[in-house]
Amino acid sequence: MTARIDFRSDTVTTPSEGMRRAMADAEVGDAVYDEDPTTNRLESMTAELLGQEAGLFFPSATQANLAGIMAHCGRGDEYIVGQTAHAYRDEGGGAAVLGSIQPQPLPNEPDGIIDLEAITSAIKPDDFHNPITRL
Ligand SMILES: Cc1ncc(COP(=O)(O)O)c(C=O)c1O
Known part of the structure; x- marks a missing residue:
């Protein structure tokens, strides 16, 4: 069977098993005090990737x-x-x-x-x- 991909919107996607595991296993902390290592890593990786001085994670x-x-x-x-x-x-x-x-x-x-x-x-x-x- 041919795999079908739904391109109506990014909102129709659902997390894979690997993504669910990564979320459940993520190291977490208080983001207000910059103590969430996963968010901090995401922000700095994104800033570096895009050549910006800093990044900021938003939930939506x-x-x-x-x-x-x-x-x-x-x-x-x-x-x-x-x-x-x-x-x-x-x-x-x-x-x-x-x-x-x-x-x-x-x-x-x-x-x-x-x-x-x-x-x-x-x-x-x-x-x-x-x-x-x-x-
Ligand atoms: C281009 C674009 N901007 C913003 C949004 C809104 O995203 P969210 O649902 O995370 O607020 C979407 C959602 O599909 C989008 O496709």
Whole structure:
């Protein structure tokens, strides 16, 4: 029989036996005091892999996306985002709801990118009538 793979979403995946074992056997500790060796290792490995000075583990991608937007923008700022981006379309408008950050959605090209000219033209002029395009 041919193996079938479900590509509808990453959310339909379930952990393998090996993944379950790794979770159950993981060394754990208090993450608030930086005493969780597994989380610490994951964060430093990821930072190194991506060439960043530090990494931060979030238990959900929605939370990570929201924290990323809120780290860059304040109340009344706006972020430019593709109309098909998960953070814009599928996360309950979290940036607006929790951060008072307005999205400026732009169309995505067929390959998912946003046209650079479109981004440049969407950046609002420095005028007190406008939100500040921050991200
Ligand atoms: C691209 C992308 N971002 C964010 C999420 C949200 O992830 P989570 O369910 O961990 O909040 C998903 C979930 O499928 C996703 O595919």
